[in-house]
Amino acid sequence: MSSTAPPSSLPAITGVLLAGGQGSRMGGVDKGLVTLDGKPMAAWALARLAPQVDELLINANRNAEAYAALGYPVFGDDIPGQPGPLAGLHAALLQARHPLVATAPCDSPFLPTDLVARLSAALLAAGAGLAVARTEGRSQPVFCLCRRELAGSLRAFLDGGGRKVSQWHAAVKAVEVDFDDVAAAFRNINTPEELAAAGRPPAP
Numbered sequence: 663m664s665s666t667a668p669p670s671s672l673p674a675i676t677g678v679l680l681a682g683g684q685g686s687r688m689g690g691v692d693k694g695l696v697t698l699d700g701k702p703m704a705a706w707a708l709a710r711l712a713p714q715v716d717e718l719l720i721n722a723n724r725n726a727e728a729y730a731a732l733g734y735p736v737f738g739d740d741i742p743g744q745p746g747p748l749a750g751l752h753a754a755l756l757q758a759r760h761p762l763v764a765t766a767p768c769d770s771p772f773l774p775t776d777l778v779a780r781l782s783a784a785l786l787a788a789g790a791g792l793a794v795a796r797t798e799g800r801s802q803p804v805f806c807l808c809r810r811e812l813a814g815s816l817r818a819f820l821d822g823g824g825r826k827v828s829q830w831h832a833a834v835k836a837v838e839v840d841f842d843d844v845a846a847a848f849r850n851i852n853t854p855e856e857l858a859a860a861g862r863p864p865a866p
């Protein structure tokens with residue numbers, strides 16, 4: 663690291679696509695691999711996230727080879743039983759090469775192209791450990807930017823039986839960042855009906 667870098671300069675960022683869920687509302691299929699307009703949903707989200715980060719990884723708990731074929735390293739949860747997105751975030755904080763970790767879910771093919779820039783500006787301005795997107799007054803908990811050093815806090819929360827993302831965010835005093843101007847970009851595809859209605863995502 664250069665000694666001339668200003669103290670507020672942005673650390674490098676690892677992006678993680680969270681694809682470790684059960685997809686129960688989609689009939690139990692691996693949602694990131696479901697095809698939308700000819701491409702797996704995960705591929706649409708990865709294409710939008712890739713230009714925003716310095717390293718990109720995929721968190722998946724099945725079909726590792728199919729995910730690896732999308733071009734990025736794949737890792738699974740380190741806590742068994744698919745206890746929810748925080749398990750994916752915890753594994754991500756351990757896997758990441760960089761001090762900041764940005765997450766997005768595999769079922770969000772329209773995700774904002776300035777997601778990470780806006781989360782990181784707010785994180786630095788607030789001196790926070792975690793920044794999370796918010797639309798129309800509601801948190802979008804799996805769209806977040808987290809300092810890797812929170813891995814220990816998250817592990818303790820999970821070991822204590824904590825599962826609710828909003829509860830952990832409150833514990834670490836996450837800063838919320840408004841994305842009301844691009845709220846539709848957070849649309850996520852949880853059911854076959856939503857998939858059928860989704861349409862073609864625009865180029866990033």
Ligand SMILES: Nc1nc2c(ncn2[C@@H]2O[C@H](COP(=O)(O)OP(=O)(O)OP(=O)(O)O)[C@@H](O)[C@H]2O)c(=O)[nH]1
Nearest residue numbers: 680681682683684685686687744745746750767768
């Ligand atoms: N690593 C990991 N990610 C998860 C887990 N559960 C959910 N996710 C991810 O969290 C994000 C939001 O998940 P949801 O869409 O609410 O849940 P889902 O499990 O994918 O689908 P449903 O079973 O229909 O709720 C998605 O990116 C999921 O892949 C888990 O146990 N482990």
Ligand SMILES: [Mg+2]
Nearest residue numbers: 769850851852
């Ligand atoms: Mg979802």
